[in-house]
Each structure stands twice: as C-alpha cells, then as structure tokens.
Amino acid sequence: MQPHPAYLLHRRPYRETSALVDVITLEHGRLRAVARGIMRPGSRSRGRLQPFTPLHLTWSGEGELKTLKVMESHGPGAMLAGEGLLCGFYANELMIRCLPVELPVKEVFAVYSSLLEALPLPAMRAPALRRFEVTLLEALDAEPVFVTENDTPLEMHTQYVYRGDMRRFRPALAQEQGIDGRTLKLLARGDWESPGLARVAKQLTRIALQPLLGNQTLRSRELMHELAVRRQKAPS
Amino acid sequence: MTFSPLVDRLLDALRVLPGVGPKTAQRMAMHLLERDREGGQHLARVLEEALAHVGYCQQCRNLTEHPLCAICESSRRDDSQLCVVESPADLLAIEEAGGFRGRYFVLHGHLSPLDGIGPGDLGLEQLEQQVNAGMVEEIVLATNPTVEGEATAHYVAEQLRGYGVRLSRLAYGVPMGGELEYVDGGTLSRAFVGRQPFSE
Numbered sequence: 001m002q003p004h005p006a007y008l009l010h011r012r013p014y015r016e017t018s019a020l021v022d023v024i025t026l027e028h029g030r031l032r033a034v035a036r037g038i039m040r041p042g043s044r045s046r047g048r049l050q051p052f053t054p055l056h057l058t059w060s061g062e063g064e065l066k067t068l069k070v071m072e073s074h075g076p077g078a079m080l081a082g083e084g085l086l087c088g089f090y091a092n093e094l095m096i097r098c099l100p101v102e103l104p105v106k107e108v109f110a111v112y113s114s115l116l117e118a119l120p121l122p123a124m125r126a127p128a129l130r131r132f133e134v135t136l137l138e139a140l141d142a143e144p145v146f147v148t149e150n151d152t153p154l155e156m157h158t159q160y161v162y163r164g165d166m167r168r169f170r171p172a173l174a175q176e177q178g179i180d181g182r183t184l185k186l187l188a189r190g191d192w193e194s195p196g197l198a199r200v201a202k203q204l205t206r207i208a209l210q211p212l213l214g215n216q217t218l219r220s221r222e223l224m225h226e227l228a229v230r231r232q233k234a235p236s
Numbered sequence: 237m238t239f240s241p242l243v244d245r246l247l248d249a250l251r252v253l254p255g256v257g258p259k260t261a262q263r264m265a266m267h268l269l270e271r272d273r274e275g276g277q278h279l280a281r282v283l284e285e286a287l288a289h290v291g292y293c294q295q296c297r298n299l300t301e302h303p304l305c306a307i308c309e310s311s312r313r314d315d316s317q318l319c320v321v322e323s324p325a326d327l328l329a330i331e332e333a334g335g336f337r338g339r340y341f342v343l344h345g346h347l348s349p350l351d352g353i354g355p356g357d358l359g360l361e362q363l364e365q366q367v368n369a370g371m372v373e374e375i376v377l378a379t380n381p382t383v384e385g386e387a388t389a390h391y392v393a394e395q396l397r398g399y400g401v402r403l404s405r406l407a408y409g410v411p412m413g414g415e416l417e418y419v420d421g422g423t424l425s426r427a428f429v430g431r432q433p434f435s436e
Contacts (some may be wrong), residue, residue, distance in 0.1 A: 044420070047422065076422060082390045085383060085386055145361060223347065223349050230394060
C-alpha cells in the first residue's frame with residue numbers, strides 16, 4: 001500500500017501504550033484506527049501523530065477499525081494558537097460528527113488543508129471556515145437549495161427563513177428576522193466568502209449543519225462561546 | 237489453570253495497575269503470597285490509608301492528605317509566581333528540574349472539546365480566585381506542548397488577561413545533548429521561530 005496523505009482529527013489513549021485515532025485521508029475519507037505503541041516513552045510516532053500536521057499513512061484491516069502501519073509526517077504542520085486553534089478543533093469535531101467512515105471526500109480534504117493554512121491569519125479565518133462548512137455540506141448532500149419550499153425561485157425583495165429539514169426557504173412571518181432574497185441569490189452564486197455576507201453566511205451554515213449534528217451541541221463551539229462571554233465579563 | 241477464587245480475584249485486582257498484564261499480575265501475587273506476606277500486608281494498609289485520605293490541596297490541587305500541600309505550606313516559596321501544570325507528575329518533573337521557586341496550580345487534565353472536557357473540569361474558577369487575591373505577578377503556563385495543552389494555555393490566558401498579571405509560556409526548544417538531525421520537524425521549526433539573541 002502506498003502512503004496516503006492524511007490528517008489526524010483526534011487521538012485518545014487506548015490500552016496502555018496505544019491510541020485510538022480518527023483520521024481524514026485524501027482518498028478514503030474518515031477512518032478510525034488503532035495506532036499501536038505510540039504512547040510508549042520514546043516513541044517517535046507520538047510527536048508526529050498530532051492534529052493539524054500533514055501525514056502520510058498506511059493501514060491494514062478490512063473492518064471498520066483499521067491498524068495504522070506507517071506514520072510519517074509530511075512537512076511542518078500549521079502553527080495554530082489561540083482562537084485559530086479552537087477553530088481547528090471545531091473543524092475536526094465537525095468532520096468526526098458528520099462524516100460517515102470511509103466515504104471518500106476529496107474536496108473536503110483539499111478545503112481542510114487550505115483552511116489550516118488560513119487559520120493562523122485572523123482576517124482569513126471566517127471566510128475559510130465558511131468555505132469548509134459549505135464543502136462539507138455539499139459532500140454530504142446537505143447544502144441549502146436556493147428555492148422556496150414549493151421549488152419556486154426566490155424573490156429579490158422578500159425576506160426568507162431557512163428550513164433545515166427541507167433544505168429550502170420559506171417567506172419570513174411578519175415579526176420574524178429573515179434574510180432577503182437578494183442576499184440569498186448572492187450566496188446561491190457561491191459568494192460564501194464575501195465579507196459583506198459574513199454574518200448571514202455563518203448563520204445559514206449553522207442552521208444547515210444542525211440536522212447532521214442531531215441534538216448534541218458541538219463542544220468546540222461551546223468552548224469558543226464561553227471564552228467570548230468571559231472576555232466580555234473580564235475586568236479591564 | 238486457576239488457583240482458587242480468592243487468588244484469582246487478587247490477580248484481577250492487580251491488573252488495575254498500568255503495565256500489569258496477566259503474567260506480571262501472577263508474578264506479583266506469587267511474590268506476595270509466597271515470599272513477602274509482611275510486605276503485602278504493609279502494602280494493603282498503606283494503600284487503604286492513602287486512598288482514604290489523599291485528596292487535593294485546597295490551594296493548588298496537588299495530591300496531599302493535608303488541607304495544604306508542602307509547597308503551599310512553605311514560607312520560602314515565592315508568592316509572586318504561579319506555575320499552571322496539567323498533572324501532579326508535571327509538577328514533580330519541574331520540582332526535580334529545580335530552578336522554580338514559585339507556587340503551583342494543578343489542573344488535573346487539559347481542555348479537550350472532542351472528549352467533552354471543558355473549563356469547568358479543570359478548577360479554573362479556583363485559579364481565578366487566587367489571582368484575584370492579588371499576590372501573583374506572573375503566571376507560567378506550563379501545560380503540555382500538545383494541541384490540547386496549547387488550547388488550555390490560551391483559555392487560561394484569556395481568563396486572566398484582565399487581572400494585570402504577566403503571562404508566560406514554556407519555550408519550545410531542541411533537547412539538551414540532542415542532535416538536530418534527529419529532532420522532529422515540528423519541534424525544530426518552533427525552536428527556530430522562538431530563537432533567542434545569542435549572548436556570550
């Protein structure tokens with residue numbers, strides 16, 4: 001087996017010296033595997049097998065749980081710190097929660113790599129995250145379809161509310177906060193990363209991801225929220 | 237082959253220890269039963285006592301059977317420096333390395349959103365109260381150089397930012413006596429970014 005490009009999404013201790021890992025690979029999508037012996041003192045693979053570092057992996061096993069064989073780092077990882085790091089956790093948590101194992105998602109892998117390059121730069125963070133979320137939604141056939149519930153085109157000057165369950169929009173009620181048709185048409189054209197639409201794009205991807213996540217909240221998002229609340233309360 | 241139900245229970249019980257599999261458990265049990273019953277009784281008594289009485293220090297959350305641990309009790313430590321570590325083992329490593337005369341705070345873990353470990357599990361409120369009391373001038377963030385350790389350091393730093401304390405983080409570097417050729421790429425590139433002015 002040729003080594004496959006991959007990233008570690010999460011690692012947890014398994015038995016005494018091994019780890020259970022979730023990885024995203026270029027050609028085979030998300031995999032769960034055992035990395036044997038990497039928690040042994042002096043194991044050289046332990047340092048390599050870190051999230052956000054490009055890896056080359058080979059594995060064996062026919063079942064759902066693979067065994068990692070070769071674990072090599074392939075270039076330096078993104079130097080994530082602070083908020084960029086928390087956003088990285090968020091992307092990893094999204095993939096673990098949403099992607100079924102062994103569903104090939106080449107585009108998601110590619111967009112995730114560019115996301116990691118963008119995360120250290122605060123101004124690039126939000127657009128790169130939106131692009132990642134939309135690519136993930138598309139890979140899972142869950143992206144918003146920009147038409148009404150009855151499959152009619154959206155009107156420029158009408159306010160709409162997104163229905164995650166139907167992946168379509170309905171006109172907003174009188175008291176309801178909606179998104180106007182003009183903005184939605186821009187998003188339909190693929191303008192997810194445009195700065196003027198940042199707030200709406202974030203709101204919409206969040207609702208669109210909800211059906212994939214079920215009832216459990218995203219812990220990394222909670223952590224970012226707690227931090228933001230804390231920052232507001234902090235004595236100055 | 238099995239000996240007796242009680243011996244089997246002992247073998248099973250010994251396997252809670254890290255690094256102890258069936259063979260090692262058997263060797264340990266045979267040693268205690270055949271050659272050192274007195275030692276075994278002593279072990280049983282101390283183990284029971286330790287489990288019953290050892291808890292966390294009220295101030296730094298280090299392991300101790302007293303309300304305050306020896307470091308917190310000591311009047312010779314520097315109150316102005318507080319070192320935040322993930323585990324009692326990390327505290328011990330820093331103490332053995334020597335050089336740090338301040339006090340500690342033990343988190344007993346790190347933030348790991350994907351494992352569901354949040355700030356509430358790390359005693360961060362207690363840390364904030366101590367900083368708020370006003371003696372501390374510098375916080376040394378000595379969490380592990382892993383992504384979770386980094387996230388923890390970031391969270392603690394954000395939490396304490398408003399208190400006017402100086403925040404520092406352990407440096408990344410190449411190991412003493414190591415050869416660059418064998419240092420992993422991540423460590424080396426961070427050591428490069430964090431290089432120091434050369435002074436003789």
